[in-house]
Amino acid sequence: DTEVKTNFIEVLDCSTVTNYPYLETFDEWAVSSPEMSCTADGTVSMDDCWINASGDDIDWDILTGNTASGLTGPDEDHTGGGKYIYTESSSCFNSTGYVISPVFNLSSLTNPELSFWYHMYGAETGTLSLQISTNGGNSWSSDLWSMTGDQGNQWAEAVVSLAAYNNETNVQFRITGLTGPNWHSDMAIDDFSVSGGGSGTPPTANAGEDQTICESSTCQLDGSAYNNSDIEWSTSGDGTFSDINDPDAIYTPGSQDITNGSVTITLSAFPIPPASSTATDEMILTIQQEPVANAGPDEETCEGVAFSVSGASASNYSTLLWTENGTGSLTGASTLTPTYTPGTGETGQVTLTLTAQGLADCAETTSAMTLDVISGPTANAGSDGVTCEDFSYTVNDASASNYSSVLWTENGSGYLLNAGTLSPTYVPGNGETGSVTLTLTANSQGSCSDATSDMQLEIFPAPTAYAGADDVSCASVSYTVSGATETNGSSLLWTTDGSGSLVNETTLTPTYTPGSGETGDVTLTLTVNGQGTCTDAVSSKVVEFFAEPTAYAGTDAETCEGNSYTVTDASAGNYSSFTWMEDGAGYLTNATTLTPTYIPGSGETGIVTLTLTAQGQANCSDAVDNVQIEIFAEPYADAGPDEMTCSETSFTITGASASDFSTLNWTENGTGYLQDANTLNPTYIPGTDEEGFVTLTLTAQGHADCGDATSTMQLEIIGGATAYAGSDAYTCEDASYTITDATASNYSSILWTTNGQGTLTDETTLTPTYTPAQGETGIVTLIMTVQSEGGGMCGSAGSSMTLEIIPEPAAYAGGDDMSCQNDPYTISGASASDNSTVLWTENGNGVLQDETTLTPTYIPATDEVGTITLTLTVTSGNGGFCGNAVSTMDLEIIPGATAYAGSDDVICEEESYTISDATASENSTILWTTNGSGTLSDA
Numbered sequence: 001d002t003e004v005k006t007n008f009i010e011v012l013d014c015s016t017v018t019n020y021p022y023l024e025t026f027d028e029w030a031v032s033s034p035e036m037s038c039t040a041d042g043t044v045s046m047d048d049c050w051i052n053a054s055g056d057d058i059d060w061d062i063l064t065g066n067t068a069s070g071l072t073g074p075d076e077d078h079t080g081g082g083k084y085i086y087t088e089s090s091s092c093f094n095s096t097g098y099v100i101s102p103v104f105n106l107s108s109l110t111n112p113e114l115s116f117w118y119h120m121y122g123a124e125t126g127t128l129s130l131q132i133s134t135n136g137g138n139s140w141s142s143d144l145w146s147m148t149g150d151q152g153n154q155w156a157e158a159v160v161s162l163a164a165y166n167n168e169t170n171v172q173f174r175i176t177g178l179t180g181p182n183w184h185s186d187m188a189i190d191d192f193s194v195s196g197g198g199s200g201t202p203p204t205a206n207a208g209e210d211q212t213i214c215e216s217s218t219c220q221l222d223g224s225a226y227n228n229s230d231i232e233w234s235t236s237g238d239g240t241f242s243d244i245n246d247p248d249a250i251y252t253p254g255s256q257d258i259t260n261g262s263v264t265i266t267l268s269a270f271p272i273p274p275a276s277s278t279a280t281d282e283m284i285l286t287i288q289q290e291p292v293a294n295a296g297p298d299e300e301t302c303e304g305v306a307f308s309v310s311g312a313s314a315s316n317y318s319t320l321l322w323t324e325n326g327t328g329s330l331t332g333a334s335t336l337t338p339t340y341t342p343g344t345g346e347t348g349q350v351t352l353t354l355t356a357q358g359l360a361d362c363a364e365t366t367s368a369m370t371l372d373v374i375s376g377p378t379a380n381a382g383s384d385g386v387t388c389e390d391f392s393y394t395v396n397d398a399s400a401s402n403y404s405s406v407l408w409t410e411n412g413s414g415y416l417l418n419a420g421t422l423s424p425t426y427v428p429g430n431g432e433t434g435s436v437t438l439t440l441t442a443n444s445q446g447s448c449s450d451a452t453s454d455m456q457l458e459i460f461p462a463p464t465a466y467a468g469a470d471d472v473s474c475a476s477v478s479y480t481v482s483g484a485t486e487t488n489g490s491s492l493l494w495t496t497d498g499s500g501s502l503v504n505e506t507t508l509t510p511t512y513t514p515g516s517g518e519t520g521d522v523t524l525t526l527t528v529n530g531q532g533t534c535t536d537a538v539s540s541k542v543v544e545f546f547a548e549p550t551a552y553a554g555t556d557a558e559t560c561e562g563n564s565y566t567v568t569d570a571s572a573g574n575y576s577s578f579t580w581m582e583d584g585a586g587y588l589t590n591a592t593t594l595t596p597t598y599i600p601g602s603g604e605t606g607i608v609t610l611t612l613t614a615q616g617q618a619n620c621s622d623a624v625d626n627v628q629i630e631i632f633a634e635p636y637a638d639a640g641p642d643e644m645t646c647s648e649t650s651f652t653i654t655g656a657s658a659s660d661f662s663t664l665n666w667t668e669n670g671t672g673y674l675q676d677a678n679t680l681n682p683t684y685i686p687g688t689d690e691e692g693f694v695t696l697t698l699t700a701q702g703h704a705d706c707g708d709a710t711s712t713m714q715l716e717i718i719g720g721a722t723a724y725a726g727s728d729a730y731t732c733e734d735a736s737y738t739i740t741d742a743t744a745s746n747y748s749s750i751l752w753t754t755n756g757q758g759t760l761t762d763e764t765t766l767t768p769t770y771t772p773a774q775g776e777t778g779i780v781t782l783i784m785t786v787q788s789e790g791g792g793m794c795g796s797a798g799s800s801m802t803l804e805i806i807p808e809p810a811a812y813a814g815g816d817d818m819s820c821q822n823d824p825y826t827i828s829g830a831s832a833s834d835n836s837t838v839l840w841t842e843n844g845n846g847v848l849q850d851e852t853t854l855t856p857t858y859i860p861a862t863d864e865v866g867t868i869t870l871t872l873t874v875t876s877g878n879g880g881f882c883g884n885a886v887s888t889m890d891l892e893i894i895p896g897a898t899a900y901a902g903s904d905d906v907i908c909e910e911e912s913y914t915i916s917d918a919t920a921s922e923n924s925t926i927l928w929t930t931n932g933s934g935t936l937s938d939a
Contacts, residue, residue, distance in 0.1 A: 014049035014102060014103070016102075016103045016104065016105045016169070016170070017102055017103065017104045017105065017194070018105045018108065020108070020109060020194060020195055020196060021193060021194065021195035021196070021272055021273065022104070022193060022194040022195070023191065023192070023193045023229055023272060023273050024048060024050070024101075024191075024192040024193075025077075025079075025082055025083075025190070025191055025229070025230075026062060026077075026082070026083045026084055026085055026190060026192075027077070027082035027083050028047065028048075029046065029047045029048075029062045029083055030047070030062065031062050031063060031064060031083065032044045032061045032062045032063070034061040034063060034067075034068065034088045038057075038058045038087075038088050038089065038090060038091055038092025038095060038179075039058055039059040039060075039061050039088060040058065040059065041054060041055070041056055041057060041058060041059055041097075042054055042059065043059050044059040044060065044061055044062065046060075046062070046085075046099070048102070049101075049102035049103075050099060050100070050101060050102065051099070051100050052097070052098070052099055053098035053099065053100050053174070056096050056097050056098045057092065057095035057096045057097060058087065058088075058092050058095045058096070058097040058179075059097060060085045060086065060087055060097050060099045060175075060177065060189075061085065061086055061087070061088055062083055062084075062085055063083065063084060063085075063086060063188075064076070064077065064081075064082065064083045064084075067086060067088065067186045067188075068088070068090070069088075069089075069090055069183055069184070069186060071121075071122060071123070071184055072089070072121055072122030072123075072125070072183070072184040072185060072186040073086060073119070073121060073122070073186030073187075073188060074086075074119040074121070074153075074155065074188050075153075077190050078117040078119075078155045078190040078191050079190075079191070079270050079278055081232070082190070083190075084119075084188045084189065084190040085099060085188065085189050085190075086119075086186055086187060086188035086189070087177040087179055087185075087186065087187050087188075088186060089122075089124075089126075089179035089180065089182075089183050089184075089185035089186055089187075090183045091183070092179055093179055093180065093181050093182060093183070093185070094126070094178070094179060094180070094181060095178070095179045096176060096177070096178050096179075097176075097177045097179075098174050098175070098176055098177075099174070099175045099177075099189075100137065100172055100173070100174050101172055101173040101174075101175075101192070102172070103136075103170055103171065103172055104171040104172070104173075104194055105168075105169045105170070105171070106162060106165055106166055106167070106168050106169070106171055106194075107166070107167050107168065107169050109162075109166055109195075109196045110166065110196065111161075111163060111166070111196060112161075112162035112163065112165065112166050112194065112195075112196065113159060113160070113161055113162055113194070113195055113196070114130075114144075114159070114160045114162055114173065114192075114193070114194050115157060115158065115159045115160070115191075115192075115193045115195075115273050116157075116158055116175075116189055116190070116191060116192040116193065116273075117155045117156065117157050117158075117189070117190045117191045117276075118147065118151075118155070118156055118157075118158055118187070118188065118189055118190075119151075119154070119155050119156075119187065119188040119189075119190075120147060120149070120150065120151040120156075120187050121150060121151065121152060121153045121154075121186070122150060122180070122184030122185050122186060123150060123182070123184040124180035124181050124182040124183070124184045124185045125148075125149055125150045125151070125180050125184065125185050125187065126148070126177070126178040126179045126180035126185050126187065127146060127147070127148040127176075127177075127178045128146065128147050128148075128175070128176070128177055128178075128187050128189075129143045129145065129146035129147075129175075129176045129178075130143065130144045130145040130146070130158075130160060130173060130174070130175055130176070131143060131144065131173070131174045131176065132144055132162075132165065132171060132172070132173055132174075133171070133172045133173075133174065134165065134168050134170055134171055135170065136170060136172070137172055137174075140174055144160050145158055145160050155190065157276050162194075175189055191273055192273075193272075193273025195273065202271060202275045202276075202277045202279060203225055203228035203229075203269035203270065203271050203272070203275065203277075203278070203279045204225060204228075204269065204279050205223070205224075205225045205228070205231070205267045205268065205269035205279040205280055205281040206223060206224045206225070206267070206281050207221075207223050207265060207266065207267040207281040207282055207283040208221060208222035208223055208224075208267075208283050209222070209283065210283050210284040210285070210286070211283065211285050211286070212285075212286040212287075212288060212360045213253075213285065213286075213287060213288065213360060213361065214287075214288050214289075214290065214358065214359075214360050214361050214362035215253065215258045215287055215288065215289045215290055215362075216290060216362075217361065218250050218251060218252045218253075219250065219251040219252075219253070219265075219285050220248065220250055221233065221241075221247070221248060221249050221250070221251055221265070221283075222247075222248060223247040223248070223249075223267040223281075224247055225247065225267065225269035225279070228269035228270055228271065228272065228279070229270045229271060229272045229273075230245065230269075230270045231245060231247060231267060231268065231269050231270070232244050232245055232267075232268045232270070233245075233246075233249055233251075233265065233266070233267055233268075234265070234266045234268065235251070235257075235263055235264070235265050235266070236263055236264040236265075236266075237253070237254055237256055237257035237260065237263035237264075238254030238255065238256040238257060239251055239252055239253045239254040239257045239263060240252050240254070247267070251265060251285065253285070253287050257285075257287055258287050258289060260287075261286065261287055261288075261289075262284055262285060262286045262287060263284075263285050263287065264282050264283075264284060264285075265282065265283050265284075265285055266280055266281070266282050267280065267281050267282075267283075268280045286360075288316065288358070288359040288360040288362055289315070289316040289359075289362075290316060290358065290362050290363075290365070291314065291315070291316045291317040291356040291357065291358040291359070291362055291363075291364065291365050292313075292314060292315045292316060292317075292356065292365065293313075293314045293317070293320075293354050293355070293356035293365045293366060293367040294311075294312060294313045294314065294354075294367050295309070295312050295352060295353065295354040295367040295368050295369040296309055296310070296311030296312040296313070296369050297311055297369060298369050298370040298371070298372070299311075299369065299370075299371050299372070300371065300372035300373070300374055301340075301342070301371060301372075301373055301374070302373070302374055302375060302376030302377075302448045302449075302451075303342060303345070303346065303347050303373055303374060303375040303376065304342060304344075304378075305342070305376065306339050306340065306341040306342075307339065307340045307342075307371055307373075308332075308337055308338070308339045308340075309322075309336070309337055309338050309339075309340075309352065309369070310337060311369075312336045312337070312354055312367075312369075313336065314336060314354065314356045316356075316358070316359060316362070317356035317357055317358065317359065318357045318358065318359045319334060319356075319357045320333075320334050320335065320336065320354065320355070320356055320357075321333060321334060321354075321355045321357070322334075322338045322352055322353065322354055322355075323352075323353045323355070324340060324350055324351065324352050324353070325350060325351050326340070326342065326343065326346060326350035326351075326371075326373075327342070327343030327344075327346045328340055328341050328342040328343040328346055328350070329341050329343075330352075338352070340352060340371060342373045346373055347373045347374060347375060348372070348373060349370050349371070349372050349373075350370070350371045350373060351368050351369075351370055351371075352368065352369050352370075352371055353366055353367070353368040354366065354367045354368070354369075374448055375402065375448060376402060376444055376448025376449065376451065377400065377401065377402040377403040377442040377443065377444045377448060377450065377451040378399075378400060378401045378402060378403075378442065378451050379399075379400045379403070379406070379440045379441065379442035379451035379452055379453040380398060380399045380400065380440070380453050381395070381398050381438060381439065381440040381453035381454055381455040382395050382396070382397035382398040382399075382455050383397055383455065384455050384456040384457070384458070385455065385456075385457050385458070386457070386458045386459075386460065386531065386532035386533070387428070387457065387458075387459055387460075387532055387533060388459070388460055388462070388530070388531075388532050388533045388534040389428070389431065389432070389433050389459060389460065389461050389462055389534070390428065390430075390431075391428070391533060392425055392426060392427045392428065393425065393426050393428075393457055394423060394424070394425040394426075395408075395422070395423055395424055395425075395426075395438065395455065396423055398422045398423065398440055398453075398455075399422065400422065400440065400442040400451070401442070402442070402444075402448075402451075403442035403443055403444070403451070404443045404444070405420070405443050406420060406421070406422060406440060406441065406442055406443070407419060407420060407440075407441045407443070408420075408424045408438060408439065408440055408441075409438075409439045409441070410426060410436055410437065410438050410439070411436060411437050411439075412426070412428065412429060412432060412436035412437075412457075412459075413428070413429030413430075413432045414426055414427045414428040414429040414432055414436070415427055416438075422440075424438070426438060426457060428459050432459055433459045433460060433461040434458075434459060435456050435457070435458050435459075436456070436457045436458075436459060437454050437455075437456060437457075438454065438455050438456075438457055439452055439453070439454050440452065440453045440454075440455075458531075458532065459532075460488065460490075460530065460531030460532040460534050461487075461488040461531075461534070462488060462530065462534050462535070462537070463486065463487065463488040463489040463490075463528040463529070463530045463531070463534060463535075463536065463537040464485075464486060464487045464488065464528065464537050465485075465486050465489070465492070465526050465527065465528040465537035465538055465539040466483075466484060466485045466486070466526070466539050467481070467484050467524060467525065467526040467539040467540050467541040468481055468482065468483030468484045468485075468541050469483055469541065470541050470542045470543065470544075471541065471542075471543050471544075472543065472544045472545075472546065472618050472619065473543055473544075473545055473546075473618075473619065474545065474546055474547075474548055474616070474618065474619055474620035474621070475514045475517075475518060475519050475545040475546060475547050475548060475620075476514075476547075476548040476620070477619075477620075478511050478512065478513045478514075479511065479512045479513075479514075479543055479545075480509055480510070480511045480512075481494075481508070481509055481510055481511075481512075481524065481541070482509065484508045484509070484526055484539075484541075485508065486508060486526070486528040486537070487528075488528075488530070488531065488534070489528035489529055489530065489531070489537070490529050490530065490531040491506065491528075491529045492506060492507075492508070492526060492527065492528045492529065493505055493506055493526075493527050493529070494506075494510040494524055494525065494526055494527075495524075495525045495527070496512060496522060496523065496524050496525070497522065497523045497525075498512065498514065498515065498518060498522035498523075499514075499515030499516075499518050500512055500513050500514040500515040500518055500522070501513050501515075502524075510524070512524060512543065514545050518545060519545050519546060519547050520544065520545060521542050521543070521544050521545075522542070522543050522544075522545060523540050523541070523542050524540065524541050524542075524543060525538065525539070525540045526538070526539045526540070546574075546616075546617045546618045546620055547574045547617075547620075548574060548616060548620050548621070548623065549572070549573065549574045549575040549576075549614040549615065549616040549617070549620060549622065549623040550571070550572060550573040550574060550575075550614065550623050551571075551572045551575070551578065551612045551613065551614040551623035551624060551625040552569075552570060552571045552572070552612070552625050553567070553570050553610060553611065553612040553625040553626055553627035554567045554568070554569040554570040554627045555569060555627065556627055556628040556629070556630070557627070557628075557629055557630075557704075558629070558630045558631075558632060558703055558704035558705075559600075559629065559630075559631055559632070559704050559705065560631070560632055560634070560702070560703070560704050560705045560706040561600070561603070561604070561605055561631055561632065561633050561634065561706070562600065563600070563704075563705065564597055564598060564599045564600065565597065565598050565600075565629050566595060566596070566597040566598075567594070567595055567596055567597075567598075567610065567627065568595060570594045570595070570612055570627070571594065572594065572612065572614040572623070573614075574614075574616070574617065574620075575614035575615055575616065575617070575623070576615045576616070576617055577614075577615050578594075578612060578613060578614045578615065579591070579592070579612075579613050580592075580596050580610060580611065580612055580613075581610070581611045581613070582598060582608060582609065582610050582611070583608060583609045583611075584598065584600065584601065584604060584608030584609075584629075585600070585601030585602075585604045586598055586599045586600040586601040586604060586608070587599055588610070596610070598610060598629055600631050604631055605631045605632060605633045606630070606631060607628050607629070607630050607631075608628075608629045608630075608631065609626050609627070609628055609629075610626065610627045610629060611624060611625075611626050612624070612625050612626075612627075630703070630704070632660060632662075632702065632703030632704050632706055633659075633660040633706075634660060634702060634706050634707065634709070635658070635659070635660045635661040635662075635700040635701065635702040635703075635706060635707070635708065635709040636657075636658060636659045636660060636661075636700065636709055637657075637658045637661070637664075637698050637699065637700035637709040637710055637711045638656060638657045638658065638698075638711050639653070639656050639696060639697065639698040639711035639712050639713040640653055640654070640655030640656040640657070640713050641655055641713065642713050642714040642715070642716070643713065643714075643715055643716070644715070644716040644717075644718060644793075645684075645686070645715060645716075645717055645718070646717070646718050646719070646720040646788070646793070646794035646795075647686055647689065647690060647691050647717050647718060647719040647720050647746075647794070648686065648688075648689075648720055649686070649720060649794070650675075650683050650684065650685050650686075651683065651684045651686075651715060652681055652682070652683040652684075653666075653680070653681055653682055653683075653684075653696065653713070654681060656680045656681070656698055656711075656713075657680065658680060658698065658700045658709070659700075660700075660702070660703070660706075661700035661701055661702065661703070661709070662701050662702065662703045663678060663700075663701045664678050664679065664680065664698065664699070664700055664701075665677060665678060665698075665699045665701070666678075666682045666696055666697065666698055666699075667696075667697045667699070668684060668694055668695065668696050668697070669694060669695045670684070670686065670687060670690060670694035670715075670717075671686070671687030671688075671690045672684055672685045672686040672687040672690055672694070673685050673687075674696075682696075684696060684715060686717050689719075690717055691717050691718065691719050692716070692717060693714055693715070693716050693717075694714070694715045694717060695712055695713075695714060695715075696712065696713050696714075696715055697710060697711070697712045698710065698711050698712070698713075718793060718794055719746045719788075719794070720746055720788050720794035720795070720797070721744065721745065721746045721747040721748075721786045721787060721788035721794065721795070721796060721797040722743075722744060722745045722746060722747075722786070722797050723743075723744045723747070723784050723785070723786045723797035723798055723799040724741075724742060724743045724744070724784075724799050725739070725742050725782060725783065725784040725799035725800050725801040726739045726740070726741040726742040726801050727741060727801060728801050728802045728803070728804070729801065729802075729803055729804075730803070730804045730805075730806055730878055730881055731772070731803060731804075731805055731806070732805070732806055732808065732881065732882040733772065733775070733776070733777055733805060733806065733807045733808050733882065734772060734774070734775075735772070736769055736770065736771045736772070737769065737770050737803055738767055738768070738769040738770075739766070739767055739768055739769075739770075739782065739801070740767060742766045742767070742784060742799075742801075743766065744766060744784070744786045744797070746788060746794075747786035747787060747788065747797070748787050748788065749764070749786065749787045750764050750765065750766065750784065750785070750786050751763060751764060751784075751785050752764075752768045752782060752783065752784050752785075753782075753783045753785070754770060754780055754781065754782050754783070755780065755781050756770065756772065756773070756776065756780030756781075756782075756803075756805075757772070757773035757776045758770055758771050758772040758773045758776055758780070759771050759773075760782075768782070770782060770803060772805050776805055777805045777806065777807040777834075778804070778805060779802050779803070779804050779805075780802070780803045780804075780805060781800050781801075781802050781803075782800065782801050782802075782803055783798060783799075783800040784798065784799050784800070785797075785798045786798075804878070806834075806876060806877050806878050806881050806882045807833075807834040807876075807877070807882070808834065808876060808882050808883065808885070809832065809833065809834045809835040809874045809875065809876040809877075809882070809883070809884065809885040810832065810833045810834060810835075810874070810885050811831075811832050811835070811872050811873070811874040811885035811886060811887040812829075812830060812831045812832070812872070812887050813827070813830050813870060813871070813872040813887040813888050813889040814827050814828070814829030814830040814831075814889050815829055815889060816889050816890040816891070816892070817889065817890075817891055817892075818891070818892045818893075818894055819858075819860070819891055819892070819893055819894070820893070820894055820896055821860070821863060821864070821865050821893055821894065821895045821896050822860060822862065822863065822864075822896075823860070824857050824858065824859050824860075825857065825858045825860075825891055826855055826856070826857040826858075827840075827854070827855055827856055827857075827858075827870065827889070828855060830854045830855070830872055830887075830889075831854065832854060832872070832874040832885075834876060834877060835874035835875060835876060835877070835885070836875050836876065836877050836878070836879065836880070837852070837874065837875040838852050838853060838854060838872070838873075838874055839851060839852060839872075839873050839874075839875075840852075840856045840870055840871065840872055840873075841870075841871045841873070842858060842868055842869065842870050842871070843868060843869050844858070844860065844861070844864060844868035845860070845861035845864050846858055846859050846860040846861045846864055846868070847859050848870075854872075856870075858870060858891060860893055864893055865893045865894065865895050866892070866893060867890050867891070867892050867893075868890070868891045868892075868893065869888050869889075869890055869891075870888065870889050870890075870891060871886060871887075871888045872886065872887045872888070872889075873885075873886050874886075894922075895922045896922060897920065897921070897922045897923040897924075898919075898920060898921045898922060898923075899919075899920050899923070900918060900919045900920070901915070901918050902915050902916070902917040902918040903917060927939060
């Protein structure tokens with residue numbers, strides 16, 4: 001026999017990588033099923049042109065989930081749910097494994113960068129490192145990156161710049177894993193990326209809007225994501241997706257989803273390295289169950305008797321609606337307990353149909369029940385009644401119909417008389433009270449149930465009343481009853497024979513407020529009204545009211561230091577006893593009388609309070625009143641040092657002081673007067689032109705019976721300078737101006753100054769002269785400064801006046817001009833300056849328009865010709881203070897030209913023609929033209 005054996009070789013396209021960003025997640029690779037021992041070299045095949053290098057100690061494994069050994073290795077891949085490659089260190093300690101990448105052409109990247117995620121967890125973790133080759137793996141660089149030892153149970157990102165290799169076209173990377181000295185040394189790699197550099201743009205995810213569906217429906221999802229390597233749907237429930245990686249997947253709810261009523265659906269967007277964060281978004285899917293309706297069992301009712309559905313049920317609905325096919329009517333048709341009222345005389349079967357509308361897009365459902373309407377008896381036991389204990393009661397308003405017989409029954413301890421009629425009598429049992437039900441049964445004549453009706457007979461016990469024990473109270477305090485009781489009453493009411501008022505008089509705790517000044521005995525009466533026909537119960541109590549004590553300690557008083565004070569106007573009333581107390585440093589004599597005397601302590605001043613307490617009678621509060629005795633020290637006054645001031649200048653005292661006074665008062669012996677004369681800072685206003693010495697006297701009045709204190713100071717008043725520069729004035733350009741109305745007084749010197757360009761003469765007198773500079777105009781200020789007498793102690797005085805220098809006006813009417821007969825003429829070349837008004841006049845027969853402007857218009861008279869003079873007059877500023885300016889221009893009005901070419905005429909061919917009757921006037925030139933092909937001479 002011949003045995004044929006076939007080996008299959010997978011041929012991979014391992015062309016150089018040129019498209020970026022490049023990402024290897026290892027998620028599509030086959031798991032290598034590692035055991036709890038290292039994988040021998042040459043055992044594990046890889047995908048996507050990655051290889052386990054030969055000639056090393058161990059191979060790298062491919063895995064999903066956690067590694068086999070505890071306390072080392074990851075629990076899942078970097079993004080969760082995918083795969084990764086790792087070194088299994090069990091039984092292979094201090095062993096090296098190489099994994100080599102495909103070939104990369106980096107020449108298209110301006111700033112190439114490599115990133116990957118690594119996991120190094122375990123007490124004996126070894127070393128991970130990265131090398132690069134640019135010659136097809138013939139040689140490898142030193143470490144571009146390395147990490148040694150336990151980095152914790154977490155994934156971390158490594159980012160390596162490849163800027164030094166950005167022109168290389170044959171680049172491979174080698175990841176070297178060196179295990180540690182024991183099995184806690186599993187190391188892993190995931191999400192290997194090569195890109196143009198930078199941190200990368202993180203992905204975004206949008207799970208779409210929240211939705212609501214019916215339990216029998218599926219949900220069309222509408223997700224989207226950007227900047228992502230992949231997407232994945234997940235659910236918090238037990239439903240399924242048509243494709244978890246399709247953004248428009250269809251979700252089918254599971255049974256638990258339907259039971260819960262909603263489920264959270266999450267869309268995850270995974271990053272494109274070097275971006276590292278996964279984006280997630282959630283939408284809530286609400287699952288509405290199908291409506292359920294049950295109209296209940298078939299029923300029957302008697303003719304004319306409304307029937308309320310009681311056995312219906314429904315769930316998962318938005319609205320309910322009952323319909324019927326009878327002649328009657330439905331109420332409560334949108335509830336589960338509608339009432340059908342048969343039509344007049346209606347009997348037979350009526351179908352009641354319940355329709356439950358579904359929620360969301362769920363369809364409606366219906367259920368029906370049959371109501372059989374039959375004729376039957378009626379019974380009405382009449383209205384409820386009341387009676388009192390030991391009194392019988394006869395029913396007098398009962399009725400029944402469609403019955404064969406009637407029978408009354410009762411649930412009391414008494415008995416019925418005439419129980420087979422519609423007017424029975426109930427005789428209560430001995431001492432019976434409370435509610436007794438009398439039931440009327442109308443026995444049916446046919447298949448209808450008997451009709452029954454109840455009435456309640458309330459048998460009331462006799463009432464009792466107790467107003468409580470007699471009591472006492474204070475007349476100023478409202479009194480509230482606290483010990484009253486009552487039983488078996490329908491209501492209660494308190495009344496009184498006093499002059500006061502009652503509140504809460506319908507309760508067992510009324511409050512009595514005595515009338516104004518009311519004292520003595522007051523009777524409070526409690527009346528408890530019986531229920532039904534029971535008689536009332538009455539009880540009374542007496543309350544004795546006492547007046548409040550009064551105390552008046554007298555009016556507040558004052559005394560001087562060292563003087564005793566006796567109270568003379570104190571009073572008290574309605575007291576059992578009284579006492580005096582004080583809070584001072586002294587003591588009281590006669591303290592058990594209404595006229596005690598307070599002896600102040602040595603040097604004692606200030607307020608002492610004397611307190612009178614009158615103890616009340618019975619439960620009345622004590623009456624307390626205070627009187628204030630203020631003990632004052634002798635007053636002190638100091639008017640301050642002597643001072644000086646200027647005449648016409650007020651002077652305020654600032655150095656005075658005083659203490660222990662009741663009031664202050666200043667007086668003076670001058671011709672002026674004082675302001676704020678009752679303060680320590682009065683102001684003296686000197687009289688007109690007052691000078692010399694004035695005595696100011698301060699008097700401090702003592703408190704109570706203390707004497708006054710006085711003090712004086714001398715105020716010397718010195719005259720001050722005054723200045724008036726005169727009133728404002730005008731002058732014309734180049735004209736001097738002499739001030740004639742300036743005045744001054746109390747001065748030692750005068751000096752005039754100016755802000756003008758001209759010069760001042762006699763500037764130290766009251767009549768200076770200002771001569772303007774050549775061409776100077778405008779406002780000039782002349783300032784007079786005078787120094788006071790007495791060495792200038794009272795300062796200087798100043799005053800100013802303004803001198804307006806008005807320029808002379810100028811006028812130019814413009815150059816002479818010409819205009820045609822009957823044409824308006826507007827002047828355009830006129831000008832004026834330093835003027836306040838403009839006015840044009842003319843000597844022609846026509847009229848001027850806009851004659852107050854610089855552009856007037858002359859309207860010639862009809863056929864007016866010849867020379868017209870137009871005169872411009874401008875007035876200087878300040879109402880013509882500096883005169884007028886006049887200018888003229890001549891306007892020559894020229895007549896218009898006339899032309900007559902002569903009468904029409906005829907000539908022979910080749911014959912010349914001379915015009916002989918043409919005329920023209922008012923013309924300067926003549927020119928003939930023709931439209932013929934001949935020539936003109938003398939044209």
